[in-house]
Amino acid sequence: MGIASTHIMVDIQISVNNGNEAFGTTGKTITVNEQPKNISLQFVAEELHHRMPLVPEDVIAQVLTGFQDVAARFMAEGFAIQGTNAQGDVLLRYYADARLACQSINLQKAKELMPEDVTDEASMVAHAGELVALAGVQLRPYVEVQKKFHELFATHKPKYEVKGTKEVAYVAKKGTDQTNPANPGTEPVPGSGDIEG
Numbered sequence: 001m002g003i004a005s006t007h008i009m010v011d012i013q014i015s016v017n018n019g020n021e022a023f024g025t026t027g028k029t030i031t032v033n034e035q036p037k038n039i040s041l042q043f044v045a046e047e048l049h050h051r052m053p054l055v056p057e058d059v060i061a062q063v064l065t066g067f068q069d070v071a072a073r074f075m076a077e078g079f080a081i082q083g084t085n086a087q088g089d090v091l092l093r094y095y096a097d098a099r100l101a102c103q104s105i106n107l108q109k110a111k112e113l114m115p116e117d118v119t120d121e122a123s124m125v126a127h128a129g130e131l132v133a134l135a136g137v138q139l140r141p142y143v144e145v146q147k148k149f150h151e152l153f154a155t156h157k158p159k160y161e162v163k164g165t166k167e168v169a170y171v172a173k174k175g176t177d178q179t180n181p182a183n184p185g186t187e188p189v190p191g192s193g194d195i196e197g
Contacts, residue, residue, distance in 0.1 A: 010158055011035040014165040021173045035163055041065060075141055091149035097142035102135050109135070 017133045019026040045061035052060070071081055075096045083092035102109060110124040113134045118124050124131065 009161040011037065011120050011163045012160045013163055015168050016165065017168045018170045020171040022171070026170075072141065085148065085152070089133075089148040090146050091152065092146065093144040093146070095142055096139045099138055100132065100135050101138050105135055 011034070013035050015031045015033060017029045017031060019028075028057035041064045043062055044059050045064060048060045049055065049057040071094050074081055075091070075094055078096065080093050082090045083094065086091055105113070105124070107118070107121055107124055110118040110127070110131050113131055114127055117127055118131075
């Protein structure tokens, strides 16, 4: 019997936020975050073995483990791995995401990076390659979820259960010394970043 059950739900936590300077919010807001339960690749191999009984469970586990290393290498070499279903529909794309370390370069930033060469947008564009090199490019692994995977996920009729509520202190911009006057000494909550996707 597999893990799938009508009694297993996606756990979520409610957060009452007291503002985030970076987002320009000062009042209270309410958000939710998933609280996933970890399972091992061995458990996934067990479930796949139920679907493909002719393939030994230990072989499936070896393939799943090996896929991580192979995927990382191909992504680092500039390839996108297409995760497909039996019909050939792309469900997931694994690739290296590229972004500037400073997110983007506007005229002001370009003048800071190359004050003697950049005077206007035309000269900024003319020096685009040098500006990118000076700003720095970050490469990181990225998994993109396609529409077909959303559809597949929905067929399992996911439901959620609230596991708790927490209050989050005011978050000042990084590099500032500000604290929430109503709640001094608090620190920003880690892990409240992007979702990569």
